[in-house]
Amino acid sequence: MPGIVFGDEVFMFKSGDGYTEVNGKKTKYSILRADDGCLVIRLGNEIREIIFSEDRDFIEMFSSGTTIKFQILSDRDLLLRNLTNEESGHHRHAEIKAPMPGLVVKVLAKRGDSLKRGETVVILEAMKMENEIRVSQDSEVADVLVKEGDIVEKGQVITALK
Amino acid sequence: MAKHKREIKKIIVANRGEIALRIMRTIREMGKTSVAIYSDADVSMPFVRYADEAFSLGGNEARDTYLNVEKIVSVATEAKVDAIHPGYGFLSENSEFALAVEEAGLIFIGPGGEAIRSMGNKTEARKLVSSFGVPIVPGGREPIGNVGEARDVANKIGYPVLIKAAAGGGGKGMRLVKEESEMESSIRGAQSESQSAFGDNRVFIEKYITNPRHIEFQILADDFGNVVHLFERECSIQRRHQKVIEETPSTALTPQLRHEMGEAAVNAARACGYINAGTIEFVLGENGKYYFLEMNTRLQVEHAITELTTGIDIVREQIRIAEGNRLNFSQEGVTRQGHSIECRIYAEDITNDFLPMTGRLKMLREPAGNGVRVDSGVGSGNEISVYYDPMIAKLSVWDDSRESAIKRMLRALNDYSILGLNTTIPLCKYVMANKDFRRGEYSTQFVEMNLSALKTEMSKNVENNLDLAAILASHTLKMKSVVSQNDEQGGSTKSKWLEGRFES
Numbered sequence: 080m081p082g083i084v085f086g087d088e089v090f091m092f093k094s095g096d097g098y099t100e101v102n103g104k105k106t107k108y109s110i111l112r113a114d115d116g117c118l119v120i121r122l123g124n125e126i127r128e129i130i131f132s133e134d135r136d137f138i139e140m141f142s143s144g145t146t147i148k149f150q151i152l153s154d155r156d157l158l159l160r161n162l163t164n165e166e167s168g169h170h171r172h173a174e175i176k177a178p179m180p181g182l183v184v185k186v187l188a189k190r191g192d193s194l195k196r197g198e199t200v201v202i203l204e205a206m207k208m209e210n211e212i213r214v215s216q217d218s219e220v221a222d223v224l225v226k227e228g229d230i231v232e233k234g235q236v237i238t239a240l241k
Numbered sequence: 242m243a244k245h246k247r248e249i250k251k252i253i254v255a256n257r258g259e260i261a262l263r264i265m266r267t268i269r270e271m272g273k274t275s276v277a278i279y280s281d282a283d284v285s286m287p288f289v290r291y292a293d294e295a296f297s298l299g300g301n302e303a304r305d306t307y308l309n310v311e312k313i314v315s316v317a318t319e320a321k322v323d324a325i326h327p328g329y330g331f332l333s334e335n336s337e338f339a340l341a342v343e344e345a346g347l348i349f350i351g352p353g354g355e356a357i358r359s360m361g362n363k364t365e366a367r368k369l370v371s372s373f374g375v376p377i378v379p380g381g382r383e384p385i386g387n388v389g390e391a392r393d394v395a396n397k398i399g400y401p402v403l404i405k406a407a408a409g410g411g412g413k414g415m416r417l418v419k420e421e422s423e424m425e426s427s428i429r430g431a432q433s434e435s436q437s438a439f440g441d442n443r444v445f446i447e448k449y450i451t452n453p454r455h456i457e458f459q460i461l462a463d464d465f466g467n468v469v470h471l472f473e474r475e476c477s478i479q480r481r482h483q484k485v486i487e488e489t490p491s492t493a494l495t496p497q498l499r500h501e502m503g504e505a506a507v508n509a510a511r512a513c514g515y516i517n518a519g520t521i522e523f524v525l526g527e528n529g530k531y532y533f534l535e536m537n538t539r540l541q542v543e544h545a546i547t548e549l550t551t552g553i554d555i556v557r558e559q560i561r562i563a564e565g566n567r568l569n570f571s572q573e574g575v576t577r578q579g580h581s582i583e584c585r586i587y588a589e590d591i592t593n594d595f596l597p598m599t600g601r602l603k604m605l606r607e608p609a610g611n612g613v614r615v616d617s618g619v620g621s622g623n624e625i626s627v628y629y630d631p632m633i634a635k636l637s638v639w640d641d642s643r644e645s646a647i648k649r650m651l652r653a654l655n656d657y658s659i660l661g662l663n664t665t666i667p668l669c670k671y672v673m674a675n676k677d678f679r680r681g682e683y684s685t686q687f688v689e690m691n692l693s694a695l696k697t698e699m700s701k702n703v704e705n706n707l708d709l710a711a712i713l714a715s716h717t718l719k720m721k722s723v724v725s726q727n728d729e730q731g732g733s734t735k736s737k738w739l740e741g742r743f744e745s
Binding site for chain 2: 149
């Protein structure tokens with residue numbers, strides 16, 4: 080499944096003939112016109128004009144008065160991204176937050192544990208993938224704020240570190 | 242300025258961007274010839290190709306180009322122009338430039354060098370207008386010598402106080418001091434900022450008016466002692482002490498107050514024997530008391546909303562006055578109709594303290610339609626450079642009531658499509674939709690007070706457009722895969738979709 084990235088948020092999406100599905104919402108559409116930098120689509124009876132510009136990795140998009148900027152990740156890009164994340168560890172703060180909404184499948188750390196850089200704190204299932212949430216530097220666990228079976232929101236604090 | 246009539250046939254515009262273009266349009270309407278000057282960075286700007294003649298100044302830094310008195314006067318002489326229009330900013334309020342232009346035997350479209358000098362120094366200006374009965378903000382009128390003196394003045398008039406640059410404008414060299422302990426560092430900061438911005442480190446102190454509104458009056462004055470005002474503009478929506486949205490009429494003025502302030506403005510202009518177009522800025526307190534702030538001795542950025550409501554072309558009047566003509570209307574003859582709002586579209590990053598952005602405008606599509614005026618200085622593909630201010634355009638609307646003008650502005654803002662740089666458009670949309678603004682209840686504190694709500698609103702943009710982003714992303718991926726398949730087959734690098742388009 081490809082994804083779109085806004086800042087540090089990733090949204091996976093499905094797409095097929097005349098539809099896309101993102102964040103649990105399926106949208107059917109047809110393309111009325113496609114030019115360099117302009118896409119006119121029809122959603123049901125509604126017309127949307129999308130004006131866009133591509134610059135290497137980023138797409139800037141204007142529609143109905145709003146401009147947003149994002150990155151598109153193909154399946155291959157995503158695979159690479161996950162590999163690098165796992166190698167480097169992504170969490171450098173005194174708190175570890177959920178990088179995406181998901182289900183806590185396993186809690187591996189407990190209060191008072193001393194963890195080495197790269198050790199896993201919890202395993203979070205999101206978008207049908209298990210994600211190991213790791214510490215980015217040697218640290219002591221001040222508190223674990225979730226338990227197995229919890230549903231966490233994106234940005235919710237999972238673990239406090241010292 | 243001479244009182245005899247003299248025809249101006251050819252005018253050099255000593256400015257750039259939207260204001261150069263705006264002035265040249267009027268020059269063309271009057272059947273006169275326009276001359277542009279431009280820096281290297283500006284060679285492909287619309288104002289250069291709009292002009293009848295254009296001269297390169299060479300270089301890019303403002304001091305080498307649009308601030309270079311010697312170079313500009315020499316180009317003007319070479320181009321054999323009759324007059325110079327300075328626009329706003331750059332040399333428009335530089336008395337030495339006005340005098341140099343006059344010495345070269347050319348007409349400076351604006352007040353004489355003397356009026357610029359007396360109004361340009363804020364301390365002198367306040368003394369002068371005060372002697373004509375115009376109220377001024379309580380404070381020391383003399384430049385502050387040292388921190389001790391500053392403390393004495395502040396203790397006398399009471400905190401909070403504002404430190405301002407004597408030679409300044411545009412919020413540069415300005416500091417708000419809430420209590421005595423902040424005074425020393427604020428004075429130092431204001432002095433050094435003033436020194437680098439204006440080459441003059443003198444500052445003065447005045448009473449800070451809480452929740453003030455910024456109201457200004459447009460003035461026109463001819464060589465024959467006729468002075469009229471074209472009503473007020475409210476300019477209270479500001480960020481970093483600089484205006485971003487203006488409207489007229491102001492919701493803060495009663496007819497009585499408007500009349501009084503209009504008269505005070507005319508008196509202030511008379512105080513310095515003012516000729517040509519100018520603007521008297523007032524600060525209006527919550528208690529309805531108003532005070533003279535300063536006079537801008539030039540065309541103002543936000544003059545368009547006055548043009549839309551009075552029907553008077555201010556640049557045309559400036560040129561007519563400079564030709565030695567009488568104003569052909571009296572104060573009673575100036576009428577105003579409907580409501581007008583201006584939004585300034587700057588390349589700025591709202592989420593990063595409104596810092597200017599530079600770069601190329603990849604795509605630009607401007608709003609149009611009934612009651613919409615766009616004064617734009619750039620086109621698609623132009624660069625917003627580091628050398629000058631990051632304004633993209635001024636968007637103004639007119640409609641018969643304030644409520645409908647706000648709706649029209651929202652429509653126009655939503656129609657405005659700019660890719661490549663972040664802009665002040667989200668701020669302008671926020672203001673137009675805000676209840677307090679819609680009720681007309683706001684002050685110069687508005688942006689500061691609403692900034693976090695604005696940022697929250699902007700953060701929802703992603704969520705609200707996720708479906709469209711996904712459609713665009715899948716379309717883009719599909720196009721790329723078509724291109725790469727063709728590449729692998731050693732075929733054309735054009736997509737099948739593109740080829741299909743050309744065949745059909």
